Amino acid sequence: MTTREALPSISSLGMDSPIVQSWCERNGYSYLSGERGDIRISAVKSMDARFAYIDETSTVSDEIYELSIQGEPPLCEVRITFAGERGLRYALNAIGRMIKRGMWQDGTHYDYPRFPVRGIIEGFYGQPWSQEQRLKMLGFIARHNMNSYVYGPKDDIYHRERWQDLYDEEAYARLRNAFTETTALGLDFYYSIAPGLSMRYSSEADFAALIRKVEQIHKLGVTDFCLLLDDIPEELQHQEDKDAYSDLVEAHIRLVNRFYAEIMKWNDSIRLIVCPTQYWGKGDERYISQLGSRIHPSIDLFWTGRNICAPEITLSEAAVFTQSTHRKPLYWDNYPVNDVEMTDEMHIGPYRGRDRHLYRFSRGVIANGMEYAESSKIAYATIADYLWNPEKYDPEASWQGALEEIVGQANFADMLQFADNLRYSCLYLTDSPKLAAELTKFNFAYFYGDREQAIDHLEQFFEQMIEAGSRLSKGMENGDLHAELQRWLHKYAAGCALMQECVRYIRSQNPDELEQIRTKYELYRKDLTYVFADVLMSFMNKVLDQYFTNQ
Template identity: 35%
Template sequence: MRAWSAAAAIGLAAGCTALGFWQAPTRAAGAEPAYTGVVEGYYGAPWPEEDAVQLLQFLRRHGMNTFVYAPKDDPYQRADWNLLYPPAQLASLRRLVQAAAALHIQFIYSISPGLTITYSRPADRAALIHKLDQLLRLGVSTVMLSFDDVYRGLDAADRARYGGDMAYAQADLAAYVLARERRAHPSFRLLFTPTVYRGVADNPYWDSLRRHLPPGVPVIWTGPATLAGTITAAQAEQVERWLGHPLIIWDNYPVNDYTYILDKRPRLFLGPLTGRDPKLPRVVAGYLFNPMQQARASEIALWTGAEYLAHPGTYRPQAAWDAAVRGIGGRAAQALAAFARYNATYYHDNTPPAWLTREVQSFWRQPAQEVGAQSALARTFREMRGLDTALAKLPDPRLYREIRPWSAVLALQGEAGSFAISVVAAARRLGPAAAEDAAYKAAWRKLSALVRQVDACKESVAGGAIPAFLHQVLAKVPVPAGITPNDAAQPSPT
């Protein structure tokens, strides 16, 4: 059962309209979500305008209806929330709002004042309204008031008014914004991203939101974790009851910003959406995917997400992914599919692809006379070396430019892997004499140099399987006579 029945909605409307708080429920029980689409909510610079417009077109083609503008590194969205957009940035934002309107896509602007705002301070409230009015003049009618990743406590003025209750302070500001903007703009709508936006356990923060956030304001939730491997309908329904507000899923897939920030080994996530309950879209008010910093490459995963939202009961991840690769890859679809195989591991399972692990294990089990160019691993390395050239034929040149750092790494790893196999073959052929063989010594030096190049690459592919294999080779084959420690590649950090 959904928390917001029609009878409850009527009762709340009667009690809250006069205060300016009421927002009608976003959807009827069991209907499709009112908000489906993308939240550009990663840590990083906003997409180029051309990419954002293409994403809007993508949403329209795939039956989704919502775009939330929320890139954390737009200073006017977060760090400098209280400053008006300068003319050039405002003009670009206006064009994006107009493009969304022309495509019948709901454009939602997320503003994140929590890093510096004093919630009860009149001047800060006035600055927030002034900023929102600038956006509303562009044609924005829905705003997401966001407090995700706010770790500072309340200052003295706010503690005097709200005690230590952060949720109360945020909800009170939301009530002020909603009442103030509704008077001037009757169509104004508000969404709310809480500081506690994940988990499946009631808590004091949610209890305060339940009591203080204006009724009918949808609340964002990322699932049982920030990066959720699975999300069920039962979890969403329970969380919605605890929050006492309609729930919008902010699904952090295929976002990859944390791979830049945490381990500084950027990764692409090109696999299909998995682990989502078929019933989930029908029990929430909205479902938004948070994409990668790479807008064009994100379309592979987003295509599968759109299929899931359109047909959750019959969604098949592999079939949806196959269709996405064909639709996006065009004449280079086969190359794109192969490339995606090396870039499909997700945050909660960064182990190398099982098929690649099997090929490496099989290689080491092969007899000495069978370690050459015909092994499955050797064929994989040849594929890796050739993918970059094949991907250059993608219909969308901007997609190729987005993924090229990773395809270049694959090409280098393929070259190093192929050469490593030849070194293993030479070592087995020469036996103990390898250590004194001049040609072997030259090959070993070249391999060590290639491994150092591979280790210097910051982009990660295939769960680090190939660098690990290369270091295995250096550890297993004889070290030539006269080699100093400086000549040898150091163990890979991955």
């Protein structure tokens, strides 16, 4: 089988060769004309129902594909059957995964996604991604069979603070470039605008400014929009609005319906998503129920679940929202985002806590990222796996695959050791499972087994942790990821060294060493960077309380 270092060449026979050629160029494969490639692809478009309709979700889809594979590179024939362009793209992605994972599979493979909307939103507070990071991210999510990118950085001044103002030439060019790349990758580009902080809902001038601004974006060719009314006061602020509307939801119903009617005049294929002011909860509260029952049924509503950052999202919660708002929720999932009070955390653990049948009562998931673009890809890869087929999704297997892909084979084992101590998030309210297990075993062996052997074993474990961190700190194949993780690598190294000193004290029982550890621990705690969570703290408290004694 072809190695990871020597990718096979690919040739295309028949129709749709431009898509195959473009995919090859973007993914590092040599594209050859005729029948000269190691993998010879024939792409066949089918109007058969099985390539256009998904029974589980009762939806028409252009994302279904079938691969028929005979042989292995360099003598391999692949027949792709599809109905829509996305189906062809996902079939090519499947071929790429088989090649890079060394798991080439002869035979016929029929596949399709369960969630119709699968994507990400650049919607965090903090420094927006650079244009280079943004374009790389688009390629990444396209390779992982996502289909939507939502542009909405809170700190883009034209998005929220100066929503009335048209984009200047430079910023407008960046948006054009991002939209062009998104379209070339077969993704949907959603432009978001957030006027709620200052908009006077009763003002004709403000409404005209909103339409003028969105029309500027529409002229790029954009037909998908988000109207964000989140993170604003829950009551009307302007006297003229209080005079015109009974409450905030009445103003929002009027704004949303009028906005939708206006933009639909430009193009009847336009789509709109609204983020309501109340975007989390049980799903049957007055505001969201009233809004959902009175806005146009074709408008999607963003929803985060029972919490802003939801530990879990269940099928029953989605059903309540659907019944109350007369539409399925489109989840704005606040993971892996780490803005506001979460800035000391690094969210690179796997996606979890979402019902395996959620697709039956949901439009899909749009995941909010961190300002750390490269680090966000780790969680995004697992989210993509879940969204494609949640019933077969394995969080740990997906996570290890994501780490290997993004970190690189040379750093994979060390990264796995390090990243296990950065799992804490709204999805995983503890941390360091491997470390916790080792400390539990040590505690038992120290008091009920061979004490010296227990100390030796724990010391070796900490040495392995330190060595892994040291190698990562010196550099990674992925330089961008290495730069983003510096703060957490430093805290990890300090914590490992501290725990290693604790083991030495447990062995020696020297009171001077204990006082040195106490001083270092106080300094360690001043750095709020979140690594190890309560696992290290629990162990340190036992050591400092002289729990491990020779008596």
